[in-house]
Amino acid sequence: MNAIWSISKRELRNYFVSPIAYIILAVFFIICGLFGYIVYVAKAPYAQLVYIMSLMTSIFMFLSPMLTMRLLSEEKKQGTMEMLYTSPITVAEIVLGKYLGALLFFGVLFFISLEFPVFLMIYGKPDLPAMLASMLGFLLVGGTLIAMGLFASSLAESQIVSAIIGFALVIVFWIMEFFSSAVSGSVGNWLATLSLSKHLESFNKGVLDGGDIFFFLAMSFMFVFLTIRRLDWKRW
Amino acid sequence: MKKIMDALKNIMQNRNVRFGASAVLMTLATLCIIWFAQKILSDRPLRVDLTENKVYSLSDQTKKVIKELKTEVKATAFVRKLGSEAKYIEYMLTELGRYSPKFKFEIIDIDVDQVKWQKYMIGEANTVVFETGENPAGASAEPQKEKKAAAAKSLPYKRKDVKQQDIFQSDPYNPQKIEPKGEQAFINAVYSLTEDKQRIVYFTEGHRELSIGQGDRNGLTELANYLKTENYYIKTVKISTEGMVPEDCDLLVVAGPLNPFFDKEAEAVKNYLKNGGKAFFMLNPDLPCGLEKTLEYWNIKLEKGVVLDKRSFFQPILPIPSYKIHPITSPLDKDQVPLILPYSRGISDLKAKLDPRVVSRDDLLMTSESGWAAAEIKNGEKPVFKEGRDVKGPLALAVAVSEFVKADPKKTPASAESKETQFVLVGSSFFISNQWLTQSRGNLDFFINSVNWMLKQENKISIRPASDDLKRLEITPLRANIMFLVLVVLVPLAVIGSGIFVWLKRRAK
Numbered sequence: 001m002n003a004i005w006s007i008s009k010r011e012l013r014n015y016f017v018s019p020i021a022y023i024i025l026a027v028f029f030i031i032c033g034l035f036g037y038i039v040y041v042a043k044a045p046y047a048q049l050v051y052i053m054s055l056m057t058s059i060f061m062f063l064s065p066m067l068t069m070r071l072l073s074e075e076k077k078q079g080t081m082e083m084l085y086t087s088p089i090t091v092a093e094i095v096l097g098k099y100l101g102a103l104l105f106f107g108v109l110f111f112i113s114l115e116f117p118v119f120l121m122i123y124g125k126p127d128l129p130a131m132l133a134s135m136l137g138f139l140l141v142g143g144t145l146i147a148m149g150l151f152a153s154s155l156a157e158s159q160i161v162s163a164i165i166g167f168a169l170v171i172v173f174w175i176m177e178f179f180s181s182a183v184s185g186s187v188g189n190w191l192a193t194l195s196l197s198k199h200l201e202s203f204n205k206g207v208l209d210g211g212d213i214f215f216f217l218a219m220s221f222m223f224v225f226l227t228i229r230r231l232d233w234k235r236w
Numbered sequence: 237m238k239k240i241m242d243a244l245k246n247i248m249q250n251r252n253v254r255f256g257a258s259a260v261l262m263t264l265a266t267l268c269i270i271w272f273a274q275k276i277l278s279d280r281p282l283r284v285d286l287t288e289n290k291v292y293s294l295s296d297q298t299k300k301v302i303k304e305l306k307t308e309v310k311a312t313a314f315v316r317k318l319g320s321e322a323k324y325i326e327y328m329l330t331e332l333g334r335y336s337p338k339f340k341f342e343i344i345d346i347d348v349d350q351v352k353w354q355k356y357m358i359g360e361a362n363t364v365v366f367e368t369g370e371n372p373a374g375a376s377a378e379p380q381k382e383k384k385a386a387a388a389k390s391l392p393y394k395r396k397d398v399k400q401q402d403i404f405q406s407d408p409y410n411p412q413k414i415e416p417k418g419e420q421a422f423i424n425a426v427y428s429l430t431e432d433k434q435r436i437v438y439f440t441e442g443h444r445e446l447s448i449g450q451g452d453r454n455g456l457t458e459l460a461n462y463l464k465t466e467n468y469y470i471k472t473v474k475i476s477t478e479g480m481v482p483e484d485c486d487l488l489v490v491a492g493p494l495n496p497f498f499d500k501e502a503e504a505v506k507n508y509l510k511n512g513g514k515a516f517f518m519l520n521p522d523l524p525c526g527l528e529k530t531l532e533y534w535n536i537k538l539e540k541g542v543v544l545d546k547r548s549f550f551q552p553i554l555p556i557p558s559y560k561i562h563p564i565t566s567p568l569d570k571d572q573v574p575l576i577l578p579y580s581r582g583i584s585d586l587k588a589k590l591d592p593r594v595v596s597r598d599d600l601l602m603t604s605e606s607g608w609a610a611a612e613i614k615n616g617e618k619p620v621f622k623e624g625r626d627v628k629g630p631l632a633l634a635v636a637v638s639e640f641v642k643a644d645p646k647k648t649p650a651s652a653e654s655k656e657t658q659f660v661l662v663g664s665s666f667f668i669s670n671q672w673l674t675q676s677r678g679n680l681d682f683f684i685n686s687v688n689w690m691l692k693q694e695n696k697i698s699i700r701p702a703s704d705d706l707k708r709l710e711i712t713p714l715r716a717n718i719m720f721l722v723l724v725v726l727v728p729l730a731v732i733g734s735g736i737f738v739w740l741k742r743r744a745k
Contacts, residue, residue, distance in 0.1 A: 016738065017738060017742065019735060019739065021735075022731055022732060022734065022735025022738075023735075025731040026728050026731045026732050026735070029723075029727050029728045029731060030724070030728045032723075033723035033724040033727060033728060034723075034724055036719075036723050037716075037719055037720050037723050037724055040709060040711070040719065041711055041716045041719060041720075045708055045709045045711050046707060046708055046709060047707045047708070047709055048707075112727065112731075115722065115723065115727060116723075119719060119722075119723075120709065123709040123710055123711055123715060123719075124707055124708065124709040124710060125707050126707065127286075127287055127288040127707070129286035129287070129288070130286050130287045130288065132286065133286045190267075190271050193270060193271050193274045194267065194270070202283075205287070205292060206285070206286045206287035206292075207283055207284065207285050207286065207287070207292045208283065208284040208286060209282070209283050210282030210283070211273065211274050211282070214270075214273050214274075215270055215273075215274070218266060218269065218270045218273070219270070221266070222262075222263060222266040222267075225262060225266070226259055226262070226263060229258065229259045229262065230259070233256075233259075
């Protein structure tokens, strides 16, 4: 546990000493800030967090591969992966530590994004529990996107390649519902259950669905597990 | 053969294949677990509706209707089980079934049980058949026990089919968006089976009233749909052509006439009401409606001017009245459901003596203390109250009137029983237009509750299936500037500034 915590702290520190964290955060909050201002002041002045949450999710979908591309690719490229392999730390601890580090960074992003609900609460009377459900959905989908990116990062040495693979993965799972409509029968039905966007719908409506929560947790678990298997394979 | 087996053995012993295979198996296993879990959870959904109005839960009215079922109602859904529509239908029927043992349902997969499907003669998938009594053709959804069958024999058989297009309706403003409206469709079916008679509601025409056929923001199509949901039959009437209010009229609705009624038409409305008729009047401010004298007969006076209320959350011209105690308003008052009456007029009484008649008049909606009726509103000028010219508040914006009238024994000796004249008068008409009905939840409930009260459908007086209320933000120019400064300037600048600070600090080292 200590090893996981140490690795995650080191990852979080790495984010903030490199320009990537600031670029991601700046791009994210400039777009969201502008959109939020236009929507809430001009287009739809309603106390509905879902407008901005949908955009935040979409932008994070594009930014998450950038956030995760260096997690394992950089270690491989710099040759520090071998050092980690030969240390007493297990592969699972390495992967979980890195995942937790990226999650902590996502936590920082989430914390700053609370500016939107705060504004809605000052300027109107939002439906608070529904707003919390929407925020939980964002947290869960963020965790899943990071897990996908982490797995992509374990597949290539080049950060750019990792980012492209990660982005492709995210897109495929995001529009899985669209693919499912092209396939009839139980296969199509099964594909539809894997769609990230479909499982986010209930959170945005203000409904907590056990199935949706389970889906995001299971998907995160699966990609973290696949990353561990991938590194185990490389190790031996 | 041995060579093939050896080759396979070598492949299986290969490290890459072993790791690859275990990863693939694990992935497939996880995906299957997700699918199974989804399937289990869709049968027994673990859902918590956190929305304030419980938009995704059954409404109080639906629960009330199902709980108060006196006869057994069976619902048989003919679906293709793999579709998402089937899941929604099954979920809705399961929810309904939770509130009464008298509500039974069965889901038939039409790909599996074709015999039953054909027996019921259903044309399309995702149709739900609601039944009461015993099916004479024997196409019963479930075999009845003898006792039950004997009991059912005394009930007439009734059947109502709810089709896919009734359950999944497209949004009139966004046809691409399909909204599930199963709750309304199913409750409508239950009403039509359990009610003795379908009541007829007439909307007057010919005075440029709001129209039930008009689908734009000023039309009444949304209202007409909801009335149908409550199992009312809707018709229109031109009293000038008919010469009278039709005899089969259970309720007459006058929705904001822009041109006044002729004296003879007003007389026909008065005669209809005097004979125990029911009506819902919605009258616009500052326009003669031709019904003033008819209303005076029941001691009602229409105030001049447009009502303004400073206490309104929106603008003064959009008052949000408070509820007075009455069966129509009590459920709304209890749940503090807001109602907006845009562009309205005040209502008061003439204080005339009506003896020996006994007329009961109850205020339903009132402005706040700061509400008043402005006789003049000039463009660009802020209206100011002027004593003598304007009417001081609080003002009644809606009233309910009842009077027991004795039937003339000479004319109808056989049924010389007393009847009850009832009408609800609201000093606004736009509150029931498509625009306001979708924006303010209380407007619809107030209208339908009034109709149900007049037509003695008290079991229906409640709060209807909710839709998402859009609560407006109060954004002044100053607040907008603060928002811009924080969201677009300060937060991104703080992030970029921190990055530059860290970079400079590291460079200095």
